[in-house]
Each structure stands twice: as structure tokens, then as C-alpha cells.
Amino acid sequence: MAEKFYHKRIKEEIKKIAENSGRYKKIGIEKKIPIPHPNQELVFHYNPEVVLTTKLGKKLIFEVLDDQLRDYNLIIADIIQAYLVGNVANVIFISKDEEGSKLTLKLSRVMGAKLEENGFFKKEIPEVLVYTISYQEVRSGKFQKIVTNFAKKDGWG
Numbered sequence: 001m002a003e004k005f006y007h008k009r010i011k012e013e014i015k016k017i018a019e020n021s022g023r024y025k026k027i028g029i030e031k032k033i034p035i036p037h038p039n040q041e042l043v044f045h046y047n048p049e050v051v052l053t054t055k056l057g058k059k060l061i062f063e064v065l066d067d068q069l070r071d072y073n074l075i076i077a078d079i080i081q082a083y084l085v086g087n088v089a090n091v092i093f094i095s096k097d098e099e100g101s102k103l104t105l106k107l108s109r110v111m112g113a114k115l116e117e118n119g120f121f122k123k124e125i126p127e128v129l130v131y132t133i134s135y136q137e138v139r140s141g142k143f144q145k146i147v148t149n150f151a152k153k154d155g156w157g
Helices: 002-021 072-084 098-117 135-140 143-154
Strands: 024-029 033-036 043-046 050-054 059-064 088-095 127-132
Touching: 002 024, 002 050, 002 059, 002 135, 002 143, 043 072, 059 072, 072 088, 072 098, 088 098, 098 127, 127 143, 135 143
Parallel strands: 059 088, 088 127
Antiparallel strands: 024 050, 033 043, 050 059
């Protein structure tokens, strides 16, 4: 129950900030993004919580973590799927606690380093940002100011 409330409130706040900014031509809440095989043999779908598409076509992907924190392989799957989407500028993870934030940041650095090691240029790998917003901050309403501050600091709001 707390997880659904947590997800819903954060997604609503991101949407509100994005709409008020006027920077985005498209705001997708839980919209599936197709990731096709180059030969169209198979298409799988990635379903992040929020995708903001700028007027120039760059995407900001938001993932709200809770269940994934129990199995870091799920975080890795989110990172890889986000990296496979075209035109992604930033992948922004929101964790309920500092431990989850640190783990997510560490995993994203490892994944980015492995991609570089395997021939990707650093500029081809989307930047990963990780925010910590607790259940208590969401329940109390303090999270709205926190999300607004992150949006201003990182230039997406």
C-alpha cells in the first residue's frame, strides 16, 4: 500500500513540474517504450514510471525504486533498458532510502564503466542521477519541495 502511494505521488509531482516548465513536448506516465531488435525479429517493451521528451527529442527517464531494492538485478535491468532507449539524456532513479540510492549509483557506475570498456563512448551513455525521497517525506508532503529542488538543481523542471 505504501509503495503504491509513494509511486503515485512522486509521478504526479514530476508530471506537474514538467507541465509547468513548458519544456516538454511529451510527458509519458507509465507508457511502454518499444526497444526493437535491429532486424525487427523481436520487440520488447520497457515501462519506466515517467518519460519526459524535450522539444528536441531528448528523453529523461524516471524510475521510482522500492521492490527493486530487494534484488539489485532488477535495478541493473532498469539501467540497461534505459540505456537501450534512443536519445536518452538522463536516467533519474528515486529511492526511498540512502542505502538504495548508494547501491543504484554504484550499479550505474559499474554498468557505465563496462559499456565504456566494451567500446561505447562516454557521451553515448546517459547520465544517471539518483535522488533519495523517503516514504515519510511523501506522506508528510515535504517531498514536493524536495522534487522541485532536484528539478531546479538538475535543470529538468
